[in-house]
Amino acid sequence: MIMLESPPVLTIAGSDSSGGAGIQADLKTFTVHGCYGASVTTALTAQNTTGVQAVYGVPPDFVKQQINSVLDDIDIKAIKTGMLFNAENTKIVAQVLKRHFDTKGHIPLVCDPVCVSTSGHTLLHPDAVDTIIDELFPISDLITPNKAEAELLLKQRNFPSRIANLQDMVNAARQLKTLGPQAVLLKGGHFVASLADLANVSSDDTQVIRDDLLDENTNILRVHGRKEQHVDSLVVDVLCASDNHITIFARTRVQSTSTHGTGCTLSAALVSQLARGIPLGEAVRLAAAYTHIGIETAIPIGSGFGPLNHIHSITPQLVSPRTKTNPYPLTSSLIRSSRVIWKEYIRHEFVVLLGKGTLPKENFIHFIKQDYLYLKYYARAYALLAAKSHAYAPISAAIDVVFSIVQESSMHMGYCAEWGITEDELINTSESPALTAYGAFLIDTGMQGDPMKLVVALAACLLGYGEVGLWLKEEARAPDSWVKWEGNPYLKWMEDYSGDVYQKAVKAGLETLESRAEADAPSPIRFADWQNVWERCTRLEKGFWDMAMNLEV
Ligand SMILES: Nc1ncnc2c1ncn2[C@@H]1O[C@H](COP(=O)(O)OP(=O)(O)OP(=O)(O)O)[C@@H](O)[C@H]1O
Ligand SMILES: Cc1ncc(CO)c(N)n1
Missing domain, CATH: 1.20.910.10 (Heme oxygenase-like)
Structure with a gap:
């Protein structure tokens, strides 16, 4: 589809030299969503698919200058924050955004509270956790912690913090919302759920959305193909909306090591949807599906946890040959395309x-x-x-x-x-x-x-x-x-x-x-x-x- 408008969007995040996460992932994601991407760099990382080798923070004054340069000139439609590195940078980002919102009106803001990389490297100084909660959460429309970040944030405010099952995820999403943001999306990439878990959490104010148009759930592809079924190993993302209504987005887990930068990508896709005025629930569904297909269609890059495929939506899937696990690549890409x-x-x-x-x-x-x-x-x-x-x-x-x-x-x-x-x-x-x-x-x-x-x-x-x-x-x-x-x-x-x-x-x-x-x-x-x-x-x-x-x- 040809996009005639490209809403400008902004990421305030760290650079990933390997290109799979951080600012690089955000800009790729914005671009394939037809958005114009601007970026403010808060930190530089020397990083690859095996881990983070070094981090170099950008001085807070310079972070401030970058944000002002962008927001004073460009009509940004939605913003995300990713790795903010330390308390000073977090504080300045919150202050500058607040000032712009007060003078020019609010812009949808998604805060991805990046704390620790998948490889276990600290991306946010521990003393900045309070600053994120106190300064950034109150002006955020949505926060998107992963399991470890949710546990860390809850522990910081003395909530029960262990997330061991799906009910814990739902409770955690609700509690995180009391910390100030308008809504919470608790990402479930690091938590394996089953169909039985889903059945156990259903209640009147909880809706389960099973994204059933992915290949694994398309009956003709499954029945006539040779795809192995992993339908009971699920990934669930839990959304607690502004009215406290819970939506659980459940999809089949992809057996893959191409998961570097999935969190950054998800929030960048979300911001792209919000910039077009797509309502939050639908934006989450679309962003999660985009991320899912990115993992599923990734080709291995690097020797560790490689990046997902950011450009699947603009690349004809025909390039993928017929294989045992994907015998109908054309059919699958046609179904996906519409x-x-x-x-x-x-x-x-x-x-x-x-x-x-x-x-x-x-x-x-x-x-x-x-x-x-x-x-x-x-x-x-x-x-x-x-x-x-x-x-x-x-x-x-x-x-x-x-x-x-x-x-x-x-x-x-x-x-x-x-x-x-x-x-x-x-x-x-x-x-x-x-x-x-x-x-x-x-x-x-x-x-x-x-x-x-x-x-x-x-x-x-x-x-x-x-x-x-x-x-x-x-x-x-x-x-x-x-x-x-x-x-x-x-x-x-x-x-x-x-x-x-x-x-x-x-x-x-x-x-x-x-x-x-x-x-x-x-x-x-x-x-x-x-x-x-x-x-x-x-x-x-x-x-x-x-x-x-x-x-x-
Ligand atoms: N193996 C997988 N199969 C399907 N979806 C996945 C898988 N791993 C992650 N996801 C999806 O990717 C998104 C990001 O989730 P995750 O919890 O991994 O974020 P994250 O830890 O912040 O990512 P990262 O630190 O790698 O950027 C979620 O929507 C999640 O459901
Ligand atoms: C720069 C940067 N931001 C975020 C993440 C989390 O995936 C990462 N690994 N690197």
């Missing part, structure tokens, strides 16, 4: 009501009639793909799909008969605008030069329905599930899309997509075209279910 709309599609109200068995019959009938007409476009698009293919194997593969779509359409005819719709009525159904738009887009995409665009366009439907089928089937397995399987009037639909025949087609579709991409070497412009086609088809799919819900003709 994750919000993809989720609106595969978790659509239509699907949820269908799973519960409470979808009104008229909506389903409306859908199935339009879907019958859709399959005609879909078959024509595959026939077009055959016409555009240069070898017998892909021609024959595309024609096989044409035949199975024709079969699927007779399956629809069968459904319709069950629901009392005659063949005549079905054939004479008029197209809804949502269908015309989708069908025309498929054919138009096919008429263009790059056949891979057509392959991508066709995949959104195939893979999305496969995902929905697997999701409903998996959800149905849980005790007291919201999905009604036996006795559901739409059982056959759920069985068809989760069943072996359709899932075999999904797996074949994944293979086609990935093997074609592997044999290709797309330029960034072509890759962006594929992403765009995927995004538009995902949107059209969502539109199709909107149409079914609204009974639009």
